[in-house]
Amino acid sequence: MQSLAIGGFMLVVMAFPVGRIEAQSAPADTSGRARVVAGYCAAWNEPDPTRRANLLRVVWDTEGEYSDPTPANLKGRDALSGHIDGFLKQFAGGSIRCSAPQFHHQSGRFTWEIFAANGSSVVAGMDYAEFAPDGRLRRIVGFFGPLPLVNK
Amino acid sequence: MQSLAIGGFMLVVMAFPVGRIEAQSAPADTSGRARVVAGYCAAWNEPDPTRRANLLRVVWDTEGEYSDPTPANLKGRDALSGHIDGFLKQFAGGSIRCSAPQFHHQSGRFTWEIFAANGSSVVAGMDYAEFAPDGRLRRIVGFFGPLPLVNK
DSSP: EEEEEETTTTEEEETTTTTEOOOOOOOOOOHHHHHHHHHHHHHTTTOOHHHHHHHHHEEEEEEEEEEESSSEEESSSHHHHHHHHHHHTTTTTEEEEEEEEEETTTTTEEEEEEEEEEOOOEEEEEEEEEEOTTTEEEEEEESSSSOOOOOO | OOOEEEEEEEEEEEEEEEEEEOOOOOOOOSSSHHHHHHHHHHHOOOOOHHHHHHHHHHEEEEEEEEEEESEEEEESSSHHHHHHHHHHHHHHEEEEEEHHHETTTTTEEEEEEETTTTTTTOOOOOOOOOOOTTSSSSEEEEESSSSSOOOO
16 A cells, blocks of 8 residues: 655555555546536525526536435426525525535535534535536435444 | 534534434434445455355345446446455455445445454545335445545
8 A cells, every 4th residue: 555645635545456446635626527516516605596597507417316314305407496595595694615526437525514694614514426428417415414433 | 503412422403494404423323224234334344255145135236336436337246246356355354344324315325444454444435325215225336535625
């Protein structure tokens, strides 16, 4: 196993019969998928329905499916826009920030954090993402709170 | 927002138009899905191909899809068993431990950690999971290393 400290991040690379295991430590990501996730996050911060629809048209598949533990479980741009509308009314003046995504094959993950109007952190979580062949998001499955931990 | 410390875990519940946001802090989980994930983890620790096939028959859908960044991307029990075989030969005498899963709707997540034969931690990661209607796993998408973080 090799460990390299690069720019403050730890990169771990091991030999593995079918490829390699590489710890994905928040790499700089300037690809199309990173832009799509940034646009998706921008839609969650856009209170104007028309502007939000324009953002979602670029990043969300017409058949895209969204679910989270609230327990939202919906399909399509209009349903997602309505769900975001409820969120923005709940957290009026607040915001949500997203991390850069990590991904492989057609899937990815990124984290996010909701901040109240006064700047205090409300809740953090992680979204699992799937991309359609044209690069738009076709699935987001949200999880709230910290990761479950392995017993040691 | 309400915060409750229960048994050492922090539970956060907020009002939300479409339901509630609840931080999922590794709850005790004795459901069928938790047993399925435990069986899946046991299959990753089973070097005997026949016993491993028996474990996978219980927990893995015949059309189940698996991918990770190694870059494994496969379908079906035999292909998954072969991938696990490569892993177990690479880490002979080692083991993998899994957390309890969190889930909602048809999806879930859990973390895992690989230990070498001498007990040292090699790498940790997280699996996204989807369940078929009969409760078996129909998709695992693995991610290695820590979560990407939100810039503050």
